[in-house]
Amino acid sequence: MGRLSRRAFALAALSTLAMAGDAGAASARRPRATTEMRGMWLATVTNRDWPSRTGLTAAQQRAELFAHLDAAARRRLNTVILQVRPTADALWPSPYEPWSQYLTGTQGRDPGWDPLGTAIAEAHARGLQLHAWFNPLRVAVHPDPSRLIASHPARRHPDWVVPYGGKLYYNPGLPEVRTFVLDAMLDAVAKYPIDAVHFDDYFYPYPIAGHAFDDDEAYDTHGGAFSNRADWRRDNINRLVRDMAARIKQIRPGTRFGISPFGVWRNASTDPRGSDTRALQSYDEIYADTRRWVRENWIDYICPQLYWHIGNSAADYAKLVPWWADVARGSATQLYVGEALYRAGDPAQAAAWQDPAELSRHLTYARDHPEVRGHVYFAAREVAADDFGAMARVVADHYQQSATPPR
Template identity: 55%
Template sequence: MAYPNRNRPSTHHEISAPFPRTAAPRTRPRTALFAGALATALTAALVHAPQAAAAPEPVNQPPCENAPEAPPKHQMRAEWIAGVQNIDWPTSQGQTPERQQADLTDLYDEAVDNGLNAVFVQIRPTADAFWPSPYEPWSEWLTGEQGGDPGYDPLEFAVEEAHARNLEFHAWYNPYRVAMHDDVNALVEDHPARQNPDWVFEYGGKLYYDPGVPEAREFVIEAMMHSVENYDLDGVHFDDYFYPYPVSGEVIPDADTYAEHGSGFDDIGDWRRDNVDLMVRGMSEAVNDVKPYVKFGISPFGIWRNSGTDPNGSDTNGSQSYDNQFADSRKWVLEGWLDYINPQIYWEIGLPVADYSVLVPWWEEVAEGTGTHLYVGQAAYKVGNAGAWQDPNELSSHLDLNRDHPGVQGDVYFSATSLRTNARQAMEIVVEDHYSSPALVPVKEDLGGTVPAPPRVTANGEGALEIAPGPGEAPAYYAVYAFDGQPARGQAPCGIEDPRAMLGTVRAGDDGTATFTVPRSADTTYYVTAVHRLHHESRASKPEYLP
């Protein structure tokens, strides 16, 4: 069956995105830790809200209710930053470290300007590494030479700069793709794929690790986990590439692997799906064992199966990831192996073969009651294409529809370059319609975490708030709210539940302190909350009034 109007770069996920089979779903109680660089992240103008003030220790405070038109306060707003073939970053091979770093910080600054709160950065595009890995060579997409030292640690830099802007950092990996060519001898001599050619097959002019080889599965998990263990990641992210997308006239050359490892499976498709399941589950368990506060998510192709094939499928008629990539994404959600599912629903509203307005409620129903967050992958790269995508309002219309489906907790845009080029106007509309107020990243309750103590806040007389942590564990960052007029006595500030009162967030420094420059306004009361790295928010600070 034909792909439903995918019209996307052949390299995404670029698009994108051991192991007992009966282990319990992933649950992860714990507390967490965090420190980051000091930075200021103003993202909105002062918004008036009902006058209120915080009691130091509110007791039995009635729950706050937002105005019906209030936007969500917790919402994932992210973009993919693709490294393969230099789609987004690095923008070209062989740049100086200074140029590479400047290009990335430019993308991050644009993300903040667009109201985003997370970045999904590709750090292992083709069985290579954007960090000094003991398992795999330096990525050719950094220097133009596989194994070439870029002169700094790109992953360390990328994480620190994201956190300085209070952007969550999700490390994006392509698990099985080895090379964008089919010559294993063109890999560096000590490449694991070259040293273990029985782990590799060629298909469609590219090289892949064979998911059916147990040693290859275990190796890719170990290679990816090195970055989880050694860097301050917020998330681990896979795209939609497991077994490769079908190529006309070609058959995946894994018959010998099936003969050797496929006992117990009468159907090679079932065996392939089990291989992918083992890797997904194994990575989930590995992350949980090492850093249970790090979220694990996958952005599969937007159609699991069509209802004409499977009664549990969606009312669509497109390519099916269950059958073509052997990716049983619905099962991963139902089994609780993921913290979030981020399907690439890369089609317009009303497309007969794959209607956005059909797929969103289908995925919402899949995720309902599972504890798995649902974020929607948005095709910013398609803006300007013929048909519905010629209308720059199409992306904003997707978010309008999402607001009617509370199970959708955010959106991720492919990709960063599109948001500054073909989709620039469309994103300006999204910002105006949906992102004019900041949002905190959604809280995933089963990951544990603590609610910080309210911070201590003083105005420094120079148009800034000096923020210090309260007792106990220092927070990851602070959220700042502004209200017109003097504080009312004896009331908790219900207005802070409405994100339209939020000026922005600022990362806590190593000592837990921060400085936030406020707009020059008279007769304004400010409140600050402390926020855990998993986005649990404290009660408000005592009010700070600036006449």
């Protein structure tokens, strides 16, 4: 290669700098990916989002459901995560568990239509994916087994149930419980073309001071291979997750499996692999080893609930996004971020949430982390009403074009 004169070298250097500047400007102008998760949770427990109350007619329930699906499409979302088993019950005709009380007001009463089947068909007609959201272990949001329908599995197997904190839970330390809840949930997978199965953050219950989850007998019977109860409990949840993933692939190979756990695995002060946070640790306190599920590729996607604002002193969104991106990097598990739309404009929340642009800033920040493949908003009621304008700001800033969900 011939030698360059000083002038030629300077011109070449300036040209290189100009090209770099153009590339930076092009990067800044680069449109959002047309393949990304844009989802919303549609909660049915305690009639949080839908139906708006119990006792509506079938036609009224359908009309409300369609309105939520229309709102999702109008916001250019592409996925609805519908809660179909909120409390050991069903929003489809199940041979395992009763019809949900949140439909008619009476557990076990047939609502006169098939909500899950209808939701799938209507979502697909609008170009939306439908993820079926199951709560594996929660039996009731009250402590009284006698309020359950007489034929309820928890009534027929009272030894499966642990009361805790004013609620009832199935005991995941019993192998027969894990088998039953998987069978009950997979009935829907076998019957319907569900795009994905979805678990949220409820595994062992969140700890309450002064309360103990009474699984002594199960631990004595089944925990012999473990040196401590915490490892045994984590193994119970790991088995539930791993077995669910395997059975979905057997029954309906095209259906994905995702989980939206609590946003902190462990704090760095506890484990150097953890995040720079000072928050509840899902690994230690609800026995959910979420990092392992990603690193060992047990699930197709993970959507940690990062329900904190940028700059939060205990759990900073801007510290947790890169931590989760690092966990997902190199794995086969896709990373989405759960967003706290419900906090926007709530006067009880921190000052950051009083700015309608806070959530939009979350998406802007996450764009610098290519492992983040999209966002999911809690929840449908706020997506539709958007009294504070936070969702409209997200759409205006980030969702000008439609996008297909990742596969």
